[in-house]
Amino acid sequence: MQTLVRAYDGLVNVMAAVSGGMLLWLMISTIVSVLMRNLGMQPFAWLFTSSEYALLYMTMLGAPWLVRHKGHVHIELVTAALPGAMRRIVSRLVALGCVAICVILAWKGLDLMLTNLERNDFDVRAYFFPRWILTASFPLSFGIMAIEFARFVFGSELMHSGEAGIHE
DSSP, rough: OHHHHHHHHHHHHHHHHHHHHHHHHHHHHHHHHHHHHHTTOOOOOHHHHHHHHHHHHHHHHHHHHHTTTTOSSOOOHHHHSSSSHHHHHHHHHHHHHHHHHHHHHHHHHHHHHHHHHHHHHHHHEESSSEEHHHHHHHHHHHHHHHHHHHHHHHHSSSSSSSSSSSSO
């Protein structure tokens, strides 16, 4: 079981690292595109398309890691005003709601990906790119986010600290 947990944790960390690499690629591709335009050249078509894909993958692959480290946006104003026992209940209910939403989105994402595979859909802009490769990020990321939110439902750590304001 411990090996499975380590493998899962490694997967979340690898997804976050790939997301960081995508952010780096966005910076490089933007600089290259601007430089090419300033030099009177037409930027490569694949440069713009790969940046669009990177925006999607960066968001989807980094989201589970953000949930794990409470890096997602949430408001502590209500939970800060609640007594300890009620705050725990509310925090776990909010996390449970997040699990439910992520499971639904993972299911719909899987349905979309399978539809793309069945129809043999392609994204046809700069080059032909199988659309299922894009939509595969939905069931993967939302499924893992559901697991991460479930850790706040069933684990000892709460999603909400009960402290309003910015804590950096």
